[in-house]
Amino acid sequence: MSRKFRADLLNSNYKFKNIFNELIENNEISEFPDELWNIIISDKTPIRVNQEPFAFKDLFHLDLNEGRCKVCAIEMVLLLDKLGFYSEAVECINEELKGTTGSVYGGHWYVEVKSSMEHYCIDTSLVIIGSIDAFDKLGHKVVRKVDIDTLFKEDSSLIDYYDKMIVSKFRVQ
Numbered sequence: 001m002s003r004k005f006r007a008d009l010l011n012s013n014y015k016f017k018n019i020f021n022e023l024i025e026n027n028e029i030s031e032f033p034d035e036l037w038n039i040i041i042s043d044k045t046p047i048r049v050n051q052e053p054f055a056f057k058d059l060f061h062l063d064l065n066e067g068r069c070k071v072c073a074i075e076m077v078l079l080l081d082k083l084g085f086y087s088e089a090v091e092c093i094n095e096e097l098k099g100t101t102g103s104v105y106g107g108h109w110y111v112e113v114k115s116s117m118e119h120y121c122i123d124t125s126l127v128i129i130g131s132i133d134a135f136d137k138l139g140h141k142v143v144r145k146v147d148i149d150t151l152f153k154e155d156s157s158l159i160d161y162y163d164k165m166i167v168s169k170f171r172v173q
Contacts, residue, residue, distance in 0.1 A: 005066040007127045008117045009100060016096040016139070020126075023137060029130035036122065036129065043079045045165040047071070065124050067102030072124035073109035073152060078158070080113065081148050082167050088147050090121070092140040110135065112145065 004085070010017040023029040030100070031049045032040075033121035047065050064070050073089040079149050080087045085111055090112050098106035111122040121135045122128075130138075 001062055003127050004063040004103065005041060006128075009126075013096055018117070019096075019137060019139070020169070023130065023134050028134040029128045030139070032122075032127055032129060036071075039079065039083060040076075042168050043075070044168055045075075045161075046168050047075065050171070051171065060124075060127065065127075067100075069109040069125045070104065074112050074158070076111045076122060077146075077148055077151065078162050078165060080111070082162075082165055084148040085113055086115060086147075088145040089151065090145050094139040094141065095142060096139045110140065110142065 001074075010020060020029070037124075041057045043056040045056070047056060047059065047066075048054075050058070054062070054064065055075075056079065059068065059072060062138065070089075070091075077087045077089050088111070090110050090111065092108050093105050093106045094108050097103045097108050108125070113120055113122065119132065120129055121132060123130075123135070123140075126138075140161075146154070152162075
């Protein structure tokens with residue numbers, strides 16, 4: 001997996017690269033942990049990209065997550081809910097993402113996961129996790145947070161999709 005979106009952004013935006021690298025060095029953001037990959041690979045639901053079906057993990061392995069932050073964030077929220085985790089899709093604007101694939105004005109989506117034990121964010125485009133504070137430092141300015149019920153209200157076709165999701169059991173190691 002090349003993480004093309006992230007690599008292109010870091011190569012073309014010196015300011016973002018410095019912020020990103022500082023957050024990595026300070027362990028404020030990190031690559032997806034194995035536990036999250038286990039969750040992602042448990043989703044066997046076909047996701048159509050250009051009329052072709054892919055599993056959720058394929059979007060990452062084939063760099064099809066680039067320019068599809070909203071689709072990936074919604075898929076992650078649905079998947080996490082299926083597995084009993086509360087999360088919200090977060091719509092934001094990040095000036096540093098302006099002009100990237102799928103983001104003419106810097107619009108972006110990521111996921112915020114909340115539980116009594118943990119509170120963290122997942123960026124499916126940058127393939128990182130981190131705290132709310134770290135995502136603020138990246139430049140993600142929250143426009144709104146959307147829970148699963150609101151997603152269903154805004155797009156009722158997601159209800160049938162959710163009901164038909166194919167999720168295999170996974171083991172956290």
